[in-house]
Amino acid sequence: MTSPQNPTNLAYRRFVLRMIAALAVYFVLLLGRVLFAALPQPWLTVSAVAPALPLLYAFSAIARFLGETDEFKRKMIVDAAAFAGGVTAVLAVGYGLGEGPGMLPQPSALIDFAVFMVLWLAAMFTIKARAR
Amino acid sequence: MKNRIKVLRAERDFSQADLADLVGVSRQTIVALEAGKYAPSLTLAFKIARVFACTVEDVFDPASVDAAP
Numbered sequence: 001m002t003s004p005q006n007p008t009n010l011a012y013r014r015f016v017l018r019m020i021a022a023l024a025v026y027f028v029l030l031l032g033r034v035l036f037a038a039l040p041q042p043w044l045t046v047s048a049v050a051p052a053l054p055l056l057y058a059f060s061a062i063a064r065f066l067g068e069t070d071e072f073k074r075k076m077i078v079d080a081a082a083f084a085g086g087v088t089a090v091l092a093v094g095y096g097l098g099e100g101p102g103m104l105p106q107p108s109a110l111i112d113f114a115v116f117m118v119l120w121l122a123a124m125f126t127i128k129a130r131a132r
Numbered sequence: 133m134k135n136r137i138k139v140l141r142a143e144r145d146f147s148q149a150d151l152a153d154l155v156g157v158s159r160q161t162i163v164a165l166e167a168g169k170y171a172p173s174l175t176l177a178f179k180i181a182r183v184f185a186c187t188v189e190d191v192f193d194p195a196s197v198d199a200a201p
Binding site: 003009070071075 | 149
């Protein structure tokens with residue numbers, strides 16, 4: 001096991017703390033969205049989209065982790081994200097062309113994010129296994 | 133890229149984790165390097181060579197890299 005002072009371990013610890021902070025705020029805002037569902041406009045819209053704000057911090061946490069971790073891990077993460085982003089884009093465009101009256105149903109835009117995350121994790125798992 | 137990291141490490145009785153700490157990368161990176169699944173940056177190659185007190189060519193086999201056209 002590597003030392004706790006290894007730069008990659010320190011980077012990972014900072015990343016986890018930042019993600020916990022981002023997700024804590026996210027869930028508080030999400031709870032606020034549910035509790036204050038009867039707010040008048042424009043506050044209803046503000047409370048509805050507010051949970052997206054801590055995701056900006058989560059995104060910055062990922063970007064900082066990429067800068068702080070070692071080169072091989074960075075390559076794995078970026079390769080997996082590139083694969084997931086490319087496949088998600090193709091799926092989104094393909095499905096989007098099939099949407100319309102009498103054709104495919106129109107799901108929530110959030111499904112793109114879910115598809116991307118699942119593909120990213122699957123790609124990370126595959127790349128990690130192949131690197132052994 | 134072929135390399136002698138595993139041999140050099142064994143000669144010095146370093147574990148993969150020891151070497152990872154000495155050059156500031158994860159153990160996973162050392163595993164991938166030893167397996168020849170990852171070609172390191174120049175910076176990392178020099179750091180590894182410095183730990184073993186030898187040249188980069190002593191650690192990494194230039195002949196295993198395809199010659200540029």
